[in-house]
Amino acid sequence: MKPVGRDYRIYGERIYLRPITEADTDMVLEWRNSRAVVENFIYRKPVTKDGHLNWLKNKVDKGLVHQFIICDNVEDTPYGCVYLQNFDEENNKAESGIFLGNTNRRSGIGTEAESLILEYCFDKLELHKVTARVLSYNEASLRLHEKAGYKKEAYLKDELYIDGKYVDLVLYGIVNSDYIKARS
Numbered sequence: 625m626k627p628v629g630r631d632y633r634i635y636g637e638r639i640y641l642r643p644i645t646e647a648d649t650d651m652v653l654e655w656r657n658s659r660a661v662v663e664n665f666i667y668r669k670p671v672t673k674d675g676h677l678n679w680l681k682n683k684v685d686k687g688l689v690h691q692f693i694i695c696d697n698v699e700d701t702p703y704g705c706v707y708l709q710n711f712d713e714e715n716n717k718a719e720s721g722i723f724l725g726n727t728n729r730r731s732g733i734g735t736e737a738e739s740l741i742l743e744y745c746f747d748k749l750e751l752h753k754v755t756a757r758v759l760s761y762n763e764a765s766l767r768l769h770e771k772a773g774y775k776k777e778a779y780l781k782d783e784l785y786i787d788g789k790y791v792d793l794v795l796y797g798i799v800n801s802d803y804i805k806a807r808s
């Protein structure tokens with residue numbers, strides 16, 4: 625994929641998405657390394673500043689990841705990140721991910737951001753399918769993906785060994801035709 629253009633914006637009712645920049649680094653690291661995010665992610669090690677800058681250089685700048693900052697339409701307050709990774713051009717699909725800062729939860733922002741990223745996937749990138757991996761105890765994320773229209777495709781028992789415990793993983797997917805049907 626080509627990288628997202630610097631001025632590209634995706635507008636919703638309460639929020640808009642803009643491409644992540646290097647200037648967002650400290651804020652994004654604070655969100656990503658917060659306990660509430662880490663305990664719901666597969667990758668648990670703290671993300672360092674160098675690690676994040678490498679991610680921007682090697683993934684985002686090369687178009688291997690499309691990452692957006694979720695911002696308030698009125699105040700411009702940044703709330704979190706939503707992104708696409710693991711682009712599979714042969715099969716025309718990608719994987720989505722999302723995390724918000726601690727104070728920005730449970731007011732529908734995640735759901736709106738997820739619906740904007742799906743609009744981007746299907747209308748702009750013309751992907752065929754979008755997938756997501758969710759740890760089975762992450763009630764907020766399970767609900768968010770179901771509300772956005774994803775279908776549960778698999779339940780993988782004891783799929784991961786994280787922090788001394790086996791954890792179940794739920795695989796979600798949404799295909800273009802189901803997305804269009806649900807929207808009309």
Ligand SMILES: CC(C)(COP(=O)(O)OP(=O)(O)OC[C@H]1O[C@@H](n2cnc3c(N)ncnc32)[C@H](O)[C@@H]1OP(=O)(O)O)[C@@H](O)C(=O)NCCC(=O)NCCS
Pocket residue numbers: 660661664665704721722723724725728729730731732733734735736757758759762763764765767768771
């Ligand atoms: C997952 C996440 C993005 C959801 O964002 P959000 O803005 O808080 O979610 P919303 O307010 O849009 O709520 C979505 C649904 O989840 C429910 N929900 C939200 N938080 C919840 C919680 N802690 N427990 C149970 N349900 C929850 C909401 O009630 C809503 O369902 P409803 O409309 O049926 O009531 C956010 O909680 C987050 O950043 N979590 C940490 C990182 C993470 O888990 N990322 C996903 C990894 S797969």
